[in-house]
Amino acid sequence: MTRLPATSHEPLLWDYAESRESTEIVEIGDEYGLFIDGAMRAPQSGDYFPTINPATEETLASVAEAGEADVDLAVTAARRAFDGEWGSMPPQERAKLIFRVARMVQERSRELAVLETLDGGKPIKESRDVDLPLVAAHFFYYAGWADKLEYAFPGLQPKALGVAGQVIPWNFPLLMLAWKVAPALAAGNTVVLKPAETTPLSALAFAELTTEAGLPPGVLNVLTGAGETGALVVSHPDVDKVAFTGSTQVGKLIQAELAGSSKRLTLELGGKAAHVIFEDAPLDQAIEGVINGIFFNQGHVCCAGSRLLVEESIHDRFVDKLKRRLSTLRVGDPMDKNTDVGAINSKDQLDKINELVDSGVSEGAEMFQPDCVLPERGFFFRPTLFTGVSQSHRIAQEEIFGPVLSIMTFRTPEEAVEKANNTPYGLSAGVWTTKGSRILWMADRLKAGVVWANTYNKFDPSSPFGGYKESGFGREGGRHGLLAYVDWNGR
Amino acid sequence: MTLTSHRSVLPDRVTTPTLRTFLRGVPSVDQVGVEERVAALSTRSIKRESKRAALDLIVRMIDLTTLEGQDTPGKVIQVSAKAVRPDPTDPSIPSVAAIVVYPSLVEYAVQATEGSSVKVASVTTYFPSGQAPTPLKVKETEQVVEAGADEVDMVIDRGAFLSGEYFKVFDEIRRVKEACKGAHLKVILETGELGTLDNVRRASMLAMAAGADFIKTSTGKIQPAATLPVALVMLEAIRDFHEATGIAVGMKPAGGIRTSKDAIKYLLVLNETLGEEWMTPDRFRIGASSLLNDVLMQIRWLETGRYWSPDYFTKD
Numbered sequence: 001m002t003r004l005p006a007t008s009h010e011p012l013l014w015d016y017a018e019s020r021e022s023t024e025i026v027e028i029g030d031e032y033g034l035f036i037d038g039a040m041r042a043p044q045s046g047d048y049f050p051t052i053n054p055a056t057e058e059t060l061a062s063v064a065e066a067g068e069a070d071v072d073l074a075v076t077a078a079r080r081a082f083d084g085e086w087g088s089m090p091p092q093e094r095a096k097l098i099f100r101v102a103r104m105v106q107e108r109s110r111e112l113a114v115l116e117t118l119d120g121g122k123p124i125k126e127s128r129d130v131d132l133p134l135v136a137a138h139f140f141y142y143a144g145w146a147d148k149l150e151y152a153f154p155g156l157q158p159k160a161l162g163v164a165g166q167v168i169p170w171n172f173p174l175l176m177l178a179w180k181v182a183p184a185l186a187a188g189n190t191v192v193l194k195p196a197e198t199t200p201l202s203a204l205a206f207a208e209l210t211t212e213a214g215l216p217p218g219v220l221n222v223l224t225g226a227g228e229t230g231a232l233v234v235s236h237p238d239v240d241k242v243a244f245t246g247s248t249q250v251g252k253l254i255q256a257e258l259a260g261s262s263k264r265l266t267l268e269l270g271g272k273a274a275h276v277i278f279e280d281a282p283l284d285q286a287i288e289g290v291i292n293g294i295f296f297n298q299g300h301v302c303c304a305g306s307r308l309l310v311e312e313s314i315h316d317r318f319v320d321k322l323k324r325r326l327s328t329l330r331v332g333d334p335m336d337k338n339t340d341v342g343a344i345n346s347k348d349q350l351d352k353i354n355e356l357v358d359s360g361v362s363e364g365a366e367m368f369q370p371d372c373v374l375p376e377r378g379f380f381f382r383p384t385l386f387t388g389v390s391q392s393h394r395i396a397q398e399e400i401f402g403p404v405l406s407i408m409t410f411r412t413p414e415e416a417v418e419k420a421n422n423t424p425y426g427l428s429a430g431v432w433t434t435k436g437s438r439i440l441w442m443a444d445r446l447k448a449g450v451v452w453a454n455t456y457n458k459f460d461p462s463s464p465f466g467g468y469k470e471s472g473f474g475r476e477g478g479r480h481g482l483l484a485y486v487d488w489n490g491r
Numbered sequence: 492m493t494l495t496s497h498r499s500v501l502p503d504r505v506t507t508p509t510l511r512t513f514l515r516g517v518p519s520v521d522q523v524g525v526e527e528r529v530a531a532l533s534t535r536s537i538k539r540e541s542k543r544a545a546l547d548l549i550v551r552m553i554d555l556t557t558l559e560g561q562d563t564p565g566k567v568i569q570v571s572a573k574a575v576r577p578d579p580t581d582p583s584i585p586s587v588a589a590i591v592v593y594p595s596l597v598e599y600a601v602q603a604t605e606g607s608s609v610k611v612a613s614v615t616t617y618f619p620s621g622q623a624p625t626p627l628k629v630k631e632t633e634q635v636v637e638a639g640a641d642e643v644d645m646v647i648d649r650g651a652f653l654s655g656e657y658f659k660v661f662d663e664i665r666r667v668k669e670a671c672k673g674a675h676l677k678v679i680l681e682t683g684e685l686g687t688l689d690n691v692r693r694a695s696m697l698a699m700a701a702g703a704d705f706i707k708t709s710t711g712k713i714q715p716a717a718t719l720p721v722a723l724v725m726l727e728a729i730r731d732f733h734e735a736t737g738i739a740v741g742m743k744p745a746g747g748i749r750t751s752k753d754a755i756k757y758l759l760v761l762n763e764t765l766g767e768e769w770m771t772p773d774r775f776r777i778g779a780s781s782l783l784n785d786v787l788m789q790i791r792w793l794e795t796g797r798y799w800s801p802d803y804f805t806k807d
Contacts, residue, residue: 015541455527
């Protein structure tokens with residue numbers, strides 16, 4: 001018998017080889033105009049701004065900045081489509097077109113996912129497995145309602161409102177587009193959409209896709225630009241309905257701006273969600289829930305579980321497990337299929353995160369960051385935990401919108417509710433316990449639009465999403481989401 | 492009935508009530524969360540050199556198994572040869588970790604693997620049902636160890652576990668462990684018969700507290716055999732046990748792992764749950780028979796850039 005070398009018992013240090021998603025599927029132009037009345041047009045303003053890849057700081061393209069004249073053209077085109085072809089189209093035909101858009105999103109999902117990651121910095125794993133499937137699902141869901149509005153609101157004679165002005169954020173560019181555009185179109189409205197300054201490309205690609213799908217000109221208009229462009233869209237006198245997702249600060253300005261007008265308004269604003277872990281929780285799954293709650297999309301999530309409330313009796317054990325798990329997160333190139341935490345969306349956001357994290361350290365909370373190597377270029381931030389946080393610390397009060405978790409403790413369920421609700425926000429909350437009755441008890445008392453039990457960050461087009469208090473008003477998703485886009489009984 | 496030779500997670504005096512209290516304190520498991528976690532890990536993309544390293548490690552971790560009523564000395568000798576030298580055309584392919592046989596065939600496996608690194612493991616305790624009096628199980632274990640088995644794969648008494656007779660399960664493992672003398676003890680939980688992941692986690696803790704060197708999912712005779720969710724729950728129990736006692740227990744999924752792709756998923760769950768310290772055949776084994784040839788085919792493909800017909804790989 002041949003003698004072989006003795007089996008090696010050395011443990012294998014298993015580094016995953018780089019596994020980059022190819023970018024060949026996407027063609028990015030040098031310069032993009034505005035999508036008005038069914039075609040890409042050069043801006044009247046003549047202004048352009050660069051959009052960059054936050055993971056490399058390279059400029060991807062030059063994008064038009066819409067000015068007053070451009071907004072006027074877009075709103076006029078939207079009004080014309082509403083008064084004309086789109087408004088008089090039988091609902092079944094409208095449904096057919098939205099279904100077609102949904103199918104085309106599915107067909108081109110890889111391309112759109114790559115574009116989303118290049119422009120926004122989120123891991124390709126997430127844009128591929130979360131964002132794009134949900135985008136398609138939203139269009140499929142609302143396409144189904146288009147010819148059934150009478151059944152959605154029986155006896156109310158629902159009618160479209162007219163032109164919807166929509167301003168969306170940079171954290172889920174295409175998904176926030178879908179949340180806003182799908183119900184608006186299904187209810188028969190036309191849309192002027194302003195994507196975020198740092199992530200305009202996927203909305204422009206989507207706009208071109210709707211032309212291929214056969215959506216009539218003017219039904220969807222996309223105006224790129226910064227805050228000023230958004231303000232022009234919101235304040236345009238011929239816009240009937242405003243929908244905004246973004247910061248509470250800007251939401252308040254919009255609400256003040258619209259005061260006294262007949263424009264309808266829905267706001268989906270910030271959050272500082274409490275994630276409550278009871279002693280009897282399934283601990284290892286709760287760890288995954290907490291990780292997903294705060295590090296999903298680099299924490300750029302308005303409903304992120306950024307305040308962890310742990311029952312005091314398990315605090316040390318839970319924090320140990322959390323630190324261990326944090327050290328296995330793969331931070332880096334968002335285009336690598338194995339990356340868990342990608343790039344921070346912009347330099348501005350990175351500065352804001354740094355500022356708040358510094359305040360946490362100087363206010364006396366204890367910081368933990370895993371020892372991972374960050375790429376040399378691009379905007380990256382280590383996943384961060386703070387223990388010993390008090391309710392009065394800024395990191396327990398202000399929305400950080402980054403991969404930073406503040407950990408506090410509680411002793412009784414009453415105290416958990418009191419601390420969870422002690423925030424001006426009220427978008428979401430999470431509860432982990434194996435006791436079913438306690439889940440219901442908590443859900444009754446938590447002032448949050450969404451309460452997840454033994455899971456976190458779960459979205460479905462049929463489920464309404466929205467806030468309490470300074471997290472905004474109005475719901476997106478489900479039949480509730482349609483309500484924001486219809487007039488009923490002449491109201 | 493009192494015992495003192497157990498591990499530090501238990502009080503000095505072990506009885507069914509103290510074991511019940513201990514097992515109630517084991518964290519509960521959320522099945523949906525477990526399934527999501529393994530689904531997420533399964534999307535990891537393992538390419539090139541990381542794949543090659545994984546395949547090599549998988550070969551070294553395989554417990555090549557033949558457990559059939561029709562097994563003969565001849566069959567065992569053939570499988571042993573394959574275990575020692577999996578690919579006769581490629582001497583760079585390492586031997587597998589062990590060969591697993593029935594008690595009556597241990598002596599042939601010992602002879603056939605002599606001089607190699609391949610360990611001989613025998614199933615005992617009236618595998619696969621475990622439905623026999625404890626003294627017979629102990630006796631069977633003593634005999635296979637005498638016959639030269641390096642490792643013992645015992646089954647727990649699932650009936651006793653499910654009816655709450657935790658002391659019986661605990662005591663039996665402890666006695667078999669004694670009968671093993673120096674031999675390595677793997678305790679098969681037969682998770683396909685335990686019903687819930689909570690039970691899997693509790694049985695894992697019970698087996699480790701009683702002295703298991705390894706905990707193993709299945710006999711391969713019951714469906715479902717090894718699954719990723721079950722493996723994750725067992726690995727998490729191992730992690731908790733290690734944190735509490737400092738004792739590193741190994742893990743062995745067995746049954747139903749037939750392709751390299753499946754085996755790599757287990758390595759991913761292992762690597763991200765317990766880390767590199769467990770990425771060794773000393774702490775992780777895969778019980779399989781047909782998996783080995785699939786791994787050899789994948790290695791050949793990585794090395795030559797083309798797929799080879801299954802006829803180029805020996806079937807033993």
